Amino acid sequence: MLIVQKFGGTSVGDLDRIQNVANRVSATKKAGNDVVVVVSAMSGETNKLVRYAEHFSANPSRAEMDMLLSSGERVTASLLSIALNEMGFDAVAMTGRKAGIVTDGHHTKARIEDINPEVMNAAVKEGKIIVVAGFQGVNENGDVTTLGRGGSDLSAVAIAGAIKADLCEIYTDVSGIFTTDPRIEPKAKKLNQISYDEMLELASLGAKVLQNRSVELAKKLNVNLVTRTSFSDEEGTLITKEENIMEAPLVSGIALDKNQARISLMGVKDRPGIASDIFTKLSDSDVNIDMIIQNKAHDGTTNIDFTVPVGDLNDAKNIVDAFVASGDIEADSYNEKICKVSVVGVGMKSHSGVAAKAFSTMAKENININMISTSEIKISMAIDEEYAELAVRSLHNAYELDK
Ligand code: ADP
Ligand code: ASP
Ligand code: MG
Numbered sequence: 001m002l003i004v005q006k007f008g009g010t011s012v013g014d015l016d017r018i019q020n021v022a023n024r025v026s027a028t029k030k031a032g033n034d035v036v037v038v039v040s041a042m043s044g045e046t047n048k049l050v051r052y053a054e055h056f057s058a059n060p061s062r063a064e065m066d067m068l069l070s071s072g073e074r075v076t077a078s079l080l081s082i083a084l085n086e087m088g089f090d091a092v093a094m095t096g097r098k099a100g101i102v103t104d105g106h107h108t109k110a111r112i113e114d115i116n117p118e119v120m121n122a123a124v125k126e127g128k129i130i131v132v133a134g135f136q137g138v139n140e141n142g143d144v145t146t147l148g149r150g151g152s153d154l155s156a157v158a159i160a161g162a163i164k165a166d167l168c169e170i171y172t173d174v175s176g177i178f179t180t181d182p183r184i185e186p187k188a189k190k191l192n193q194i195s196y197d198e199m200l201e202l203a204s205l206g207a208k209v210l211q212n213r214s215v216e217l218a219k220k221l222n223v224n225l226v227t228r229t230s231f232s233d234e235e236g237t238l239i240t241k242e243e244n245i246m247e248a249p250l251v252s253g254i255a256l257d258k259n260q261a262r263i264s265l266m267g268v269k270d271r272p273g274i275a276s277d278i279f280t281k282l283s284d285s286d287v288n289i290d291m292i293i294q295n296k297a298h299d300g301t302t303n304i305d306f307t308v309p310v311g312d313l314n315d316a317k318n319i320v321d322a323f324v325a326s327g328d329i330e331a332d333s334y335n336e337k338i339c340k341v342s343v344v345g346v347g348m349k350s351h352s353g354v355a356a357k358a359f360s361t362m363a364k365e366n367i368n369i370n371m372i373s374t375s376e377i378k379i380s381m382a383i384d385e386e387y388a389e390l391a392v393r394s395l396h397n398a399y400e401l402d403k
Helices: 015-030 045-056 062-086 118-125 152-162 196-204 212-221 274-284 310-326 354-364 385-398
Strands: 002-007 034-039 091-094 101-103 112-115 129-133 136-138 144-146 167-172 193-195 225-229 237-240 253-269 292-294 301-309 329-344 371-375 378-384
Touching: 002 015, 002 152, 015 034, 015 062, 034 062, 034 118, 034 152, 045 062, 062 091, 062 129, 062 136, 062 144, 091 118, 101 152, 112 152, 118 129, 152 167, 152 212, 193 196, 196 212, 196 237, 196 253, 196 329, 253 274, 253 310, 253 385, 274 301, 274 310, 301 310, 301 329, 310 329, 329 385, 354 378, 354 385, 378 385
Parallel strands: 002 034, 002 167, 034 129, 091 129, 101 136, 167 225, 193 237
Antiparallel strands: 101 112, 136 144, 225 237, 253 301, 253 329, 292 301, 329 378, 371 378
């Protein structure tokens, strides 16, 4: 088999763990497989580099940030390759550029446009173990780009698709995908399987165990994706097509996203096209909007509230402030102390009452729901951040996910 194995930050968190990864890769190779490894930076490393940059500037150039942040993954790729060489394997470390990963020019959140797998394919053919530095590529000008936080998952899936790997294993610090973050609810249960669509919702709604774009791409390219732990041989979770799953539960999991902020616009001129003007400007600046509510108009004005990821808040503020300055909006305010809890499950498509149970669970705990959004397979609620963990545990219990 041709296997892509991706090791996250904690799996390569210190030198002993890198040796542990080398042992695992060597065992896979010795069993007769071809292996392409993708690594993250050592845990904490990327955050440390961000802090270093912030020491000098509150608003560093994104291109310079990419030069800086991409270095973390290169350290682990080369160390792992050196360890494998020492064990007698023919291993070679590659940057994203060498691995043929071409992205667009959106520094710090670049999208992969193309992968030229020739160099990787040739090395695999020669029996080499390739160790690719994750999270990075190169734009058409040859500048280094990075793929957004958690982006090594995306590197792994994209490479698995490009070299037509039989399997893509994501090694992390938990043994698979759980019914909710096991750090919040220790009673969470590991799922043997989950559909791409449910995983995509969970990942997009805050479950950082897989980066959401990696799940989207795995679905598109039909990559066999498994999440498991590098600390034991326990079997992980298979992420697969919905039709492959025998009996889908009503609700598969609960996700929590604490990195949300609410923007309230007061006295918005109630005229056709105003929402379009505001939200087009926001989307042109790559601000990701999620929940939106608009109140009934009064005296020719209305109020609009919406949520954005905290990381997009500054960009959003600048845009909204310009509308205030021009008089289209009377005033705006911001609240970073909110979070979003979500209930996800394909079973919702065919069953009613799932949303009602979510709302009554919040009511029982006396938690006020600020905003609601739904899709075919999820219900999301914005609530005060102080109730985040309580809400997750209560919902987990209400849908009997620990059973
Ligand atoms: P890595 O560094 O290996 O990429 P991450 O920290 O990005 O690992 O993701 C793993 C973490 O995701 C786990 O430690 C866990 O706390 C968190 N997590 C959130 N939701 C879930 C879930 N539903 N199942 C498993 N882990 C989850
Ligand atoms: N090192 C990067 C990050 O911390 C990418 C990754 O780990 O996937 O976001
Ligand atoms: Mg991760």
